[in-house]
Every structure is written in structure tokens, then in C-alpha cells.
Amino acid sequence: MLSVRKTSVKTLKPGSYFIIDGEPCRVVSIEKSKPGKHGAAKANIMAIGFFDNRKRNVVMPADRMVDVPVIDKRAATIIADMGETLSLMDSETYETFEIARPTDEELAAKIALNAEVEYWEIMGRRVIVRVK
Numbered sequence: 001m002l003s004v005r006k007t008s009v010k011t012l013k014p015g016s017y018f019i020i021d022g023e024p025c026r027v028v029s030i031e032k033s034k035p036g037k038h039g040a041a042k043a044n045i046m047a048i049g050f051f052d053n054r055k056r057n058v059v060m061p062a063d064r065m066v067d068v069p070v071i072d073k074r075a076a077t078i079i080a081d082m083g084e085t086l087s088l089m090d091s092e093t094y095e096t097f098e099i100a101r102p103t104d105e106e107l108a109a110k111i112a113l114n115a116e117v118e119y120w121e122i123m124g125r126r127v128i129v130r131v132k
Contacts, residue, residue, distance in 0.1 A: 003069065003070040003072070003123065003124075004019065004067040004068060004069055004070060004123070005067070005068050005070060006065045006066070006067060006068070007065065007066060007068050008062075008063060008064070008065055008066075009043045009045070009060055009061070009062050009063070009064050009065075009066055010032065010041075010043065010062040010063065012027050012030055012043075012045065012066075013027065013030065014027050014028060014029055014030060015027065016068070017050065017068060017069055017071065018047070018066045018067065018068045018069075019066065019067040019068070019069060019123075020047060020049075020056045020058055021056075023049045023050070023051065023052065023054075023056075024049070024050045024051070024069040024122050024123060025047035025048060025049050025050060025056055026047060026048055026050060027045060027046075027047050028046045028047060028048055028055075029045075029046045030043055030044070030045050030046070031043070031044045032044075032062055039061075040061045040062065040063060041061070041062040041063070042059055042060070042061060042062060043059070043060060043061070043062045044057070044058075044059050045057070045058050045059070045060070050122060050127075051125065051127065069122050069123050070122075071120050071121075071122050072120065072121040072122075073118060073119075073120050074090060074091070074092065074118070074119055074120075074121065075090075075091040075092070075116060075117070075118055075119075075132070076088040076089055076090050076091055076116075076117055076118075076119055077089050077091060077114060077115070077116055077117075078111065078112065078113055078114065078115050078117060079096065079113070079114075080113075081111070081113060082098070083101075084100065084101055085098045085099065085100055085101060086098070086099055086100075086101055086111065086128075088117065088119065091116075097126070099119065099126050099127070099128060100127075102127075102128050107128065107129075107130065107131065110131035111131065115131050115132075116131070116132040117130065117131050117132065118130045118131075118132060
């Protein structure tokens with residue numbers, strides 16, 4: 001089940017998320033033009049992929065509906081370090097699962113057993129965003 005909702009392009013702001021080519025992306029900048037004689041207002045959107053960090057640039061009508069991912073922000077405790085992956089236990093449901101070690105050096109340096117982390121679940125994928 002993909003958890004997405006619809007919103008209009010004109011409601012997007014820098015820092016918000018939407019889906020480009022099946023990849024959730026964070027909007028870095030958005031420029032909106034005025035409607036012209038022969039068409040609707042356009043939006044030029046620069047975004048960065050949440051999971052792959054690739055820059056994406058799209059131009060689309062400002063009144064078009066786009067998919068926005070529903071981000072489930074949760075807390076968990078690190079219960080095992082298995083090298084490339086970490087085993088976490090959710091603080092609310094006590095569910096245990098494996099998650100990839102963060103690639104960000106600053107975040108990876110803070111990883112330790114029994115540390116409290118915040119992870120986001122986006123479109124069925126989980127990622128650690130910070131260590132509390």
C-alpha cells in the first residue's frame with residue numbers, strides 16, 4: 001500500500017515533499033510564472049530525491065495535481081548493529097525490523113547500541129533521520 005495524497009502544484013513550498021517519477025523528493029526551490037495569453041501559469045520546481053539525493057527539475061502547470069507522500073515519523077531504539085544494517089525496535093508497537101545504516105557520516109557517527117533514533121517511513125521504505 002503506497003501512502004500518498006493529492007495536492008496542487010501551486011500549494012508546494014520549499015521544504016515540502018512530492019513524488020517525481022515514483023521517487024519522493026524534497027522541494028528546494030519553486031518559481032511560478034504568471035498565466036500568459038496562450039496558457040496557464042507554469043511552475044519550475046527544483047527538488048532532491050529523499051532516498052537517492054539526485055537533483056530533479058520539472059516544469060508543469062501550476063494547477064496540476066501531484067502526489068505527495070505521507071511521512072510516518074516514529075521513534076525506535078537500536079537493539080543490534082550488524083555492520084551494514086541495524087536492528088531497531090519501535091518505541092510504540094515494539095515491532096523489530098532491520099534498516100540500512102545511514103550514509104550521512106555525521107549521523108552514522110552518533111549510532112550506538114540502545115540509542116534512541118527517529119525514523120521516517122515513506123512509501124513502504126524506512127530511513128533513520130536523526131539520533132535523539
